[in-house]
Amino acid sequence: MIVPGRRRTTRACYKPCRMAEPRLMDRMFQRIMRGLVETGRAPHYAELARALGLSTDEGRLILHDVMQAYPIGWLHPETDYIASFPPLNNLPTQYRISARGEQRWFAQCGFEATSVTWLFPGETVRIDAPCLDCGDPVTVEMRDGRITWLDPPEIVGHLNYGFGASRGKPQFL
Secondary structure, eight states, X not given: OEEEEEEOOSTTOSSOOEEEOXXXXXXXXXXXXXXXXXXXXXXXXXXXXXXXXXXXXXXXHHHHHHHHHSTTSEEOTTSSOEEEETTEESSOOSOEEEETTEEEEEESSHHHHTTGGGGSTTXXXXXXXXXXXXXXXXXXXXXXXXXXXXXXTXXXXXXXXXXXXXXXXXXXO
């Protein structure tokens, strides 16, 4: 399960150890994403380990490998709980996602919310959120990556953060 020669650098490992093989990491990634889509919550590493035929210790270590390889997702600080696994978030956010007739999911951010459609092919995905400037409700409906409806129709997206070396590293990454 562990590939010789690849060093792990996560906090979860206090002595030199090995990273999981890519195929196993891919399987865990898929299991996490499927769990989020099916239930609206990220599975715990013990659930992931059982589904993949691993010990719970192996499951925890491989979860850390996956999170290290997928840096736009993160664990809740000082825990092994998945906080965010984009485009979905395990913690409630203002970006409420509805699909299959129910609001069960949350997006990591407004831009990630528009990526949720790839998790629900052929289905309408609705994003409801407050405008972060004025608080008015904003709704976007999408299907297969295309916007099908907007309210209000003049919606624009913006980041309240600039890019480039002069901005430094964002505090939340």
